[in-house]
Amino acid sequence: MEFRDPARARALAETLTRLTDQVGREVSVMHVCGSHEQAIAKFGLRAAFPPMLNVIMGPGCPVCITDLPEIDEAIALAQQPGVRIATYGDMVRVPGTAGSLADAQARGARIDTVYSVAQAVELAATTTDEVVFFATGFETTAVATAAVLIAGVPENFSVLSAHKYIPPVMEIVSEMPGTRVEGFLAAGHAATITGSAIFEPFVERHQKPVVVAGFEPLDILAALAKLVELIRDRTPAVVNTFPRCVSREGNRNAQRQLWRVFRTIGGRWRGIAHIPNGNLRLRDEWARVDARRRFAIDVASLWQRAPSTLVRQCICGDIMAGIKAPSDCALFGGACVPDQPVGACMVSSEGTCRIWHQYGGIPNLRGVSCPV
């Protein structure tokens, strides 16, 4: 509980308030990780943040930014005879253009929920069906997918990659018209692989500081204090406040495996924008296990139905871009709830809407007075 000590947390919160006061105006910063939002909400940190500090959750939920056509591809594949889709639990319920994988399952498609890519490989070993692993997540999970492919997989196993690569999206958010974001908290777990140096070119180009942060309450408060200090001092730099796990170089072996299997290409992130180099696809050498080359995937047949009115009202994209908050959405908590999600942000346990809903819908309780 070393990193959750309330007395130290309060001291850090005071430092954070003092630094924000010294800036003398509203300061907006963005984190790009669902685990950061989880911790902020669970420990009620927003109530401890100074009122002039605006901490925005950016596109940090891998399930949420998986684009509609990618989900459609998985559904189209799942409907082919002799093909089973294995994927992470949250992906099953995310709505695509016409329904979710769960809807396809209800119509007879075979969908298996797995906890890891290794489990999907085990599944392939027990069946003669084609098993397609619908691979989602950022570089952290992409490394696991790469390692499994390098280790060797059964003949009937392939990968439909919807993996995403975080660094490019920070560029897009920084360049969005009207963005208020003055600095970024980077996710500590992804940085264990990429190293903190990966953010140096970004800082150079955009002159905005990046602080690598861990996931305990004290980690987050300390990282925010450092970030606001850098903003106050107009010092665009990369600072690693999570040195117990992250080095400047990162895990070279994991990086080698990642880039041996994947390459970056541009592609849409759901609701946000086309992100140059934001998607990870299998390299040509891995064509044999690339589901996109192994199968003919007909997604057009799914597109006869227009999205429902509710889907058109969903503002998940603006929420992930940090322009709006879940409480700005007319559907939030009413037509869109975790057991009946309209948008992807309400599906995933890392989605902003789901987290806000889980922790009561209004995580900012600064205004609530204490009678005792």
Next chain:
Amino acid sequence: MSGVTTTDQQILLKHGAGGRAMRRLIEEAFLHAFETEPELRPGVIGVSAMDDGGAVRIGDRWLVLTTDSHVIQPPFFPGGDIGRLSICGTVNDLAMMGATDVLGLTCAVILEEGFSRPDLQRILASMHDACREASATVIAGDTKVMGRGEVDGIVINTSGIGLTSRLIRDCGLQAGDRLIVTGTIGDHGMAVMARRHGLELESSLESDVAPLNGLIAAAMDAAPDAIAAMKDPTRGGVAGSLHEMASKSGVGVLLDGAMLPVRDAVRGVSELVGIDPLHVANEGKAVIGVRGEAAAARVLAALRAHPLGRDAALVGVCTDDHAGMVVLDTGIGRRLVAEPEGELLPRIC
């Protein structure tokens, strides 16, 4: 979306999971069927109160009546089994309304063809033990057997009656009332979940299933007129009970996170699976609202002197602010505690 029609037209597991979906089903379907006619007589607390049981005034006392069906997978779990659960569930519902003296219980068992006879004997033996602990007796019963696949193993329904001169409701909280939980939270749900998913930590997790009428009698004796409200936090956990009590009573709740008693093993699993212990079911705990600081101290002392209340703790206070909401002070900041949705785990009690 296509999902909307399905949800509206079919009963889903979440409709039985103790959360908002279940409350809405009861309000929209059952209340309508049971309450419109005949009109309730004066002195009857019926299903529309959605309390732990119903009550009928008889002279200067209240006859409390409650019923509960038990379906749990697996039927044997660390710390108990479906038999013990079925006695404790009904005894505790009576106790939460102040009826700590159980006049009698009924027991209806539905068995699947092929169910193991030795397993049935084990279940009945543990019902017998639980009855003895609760000083209760099963005075009427019914047995049915259904074909294979028509019911999953065993279903047990119990009903109970008790008399009380001090009827306690779940809607009686006022601002300033102190909130006590009678022990560690989340033990039952986490033990069942660990057994079901084969989690390694299982050895240190045990259900808390126990009859609470003795413990509650001690609390009521310690402060006869100061017990403002009670509820047993089964499905939906302490968060579910507090939400219900707060919204029915029109008060807010402020919880002190540091005071919530949680076993290390439960906390560990809760971090692992991302489920808040406040949302996890208990089968041997009560949430008690007490009026006045001195009375709360007396109730707390009485609880802690009882073997089932050793870990009892003062965990919060009712407020005028934010009526119907439950706020948790984490020691670092504050956040709302959400009303459980349901479907954390189907069929756990």
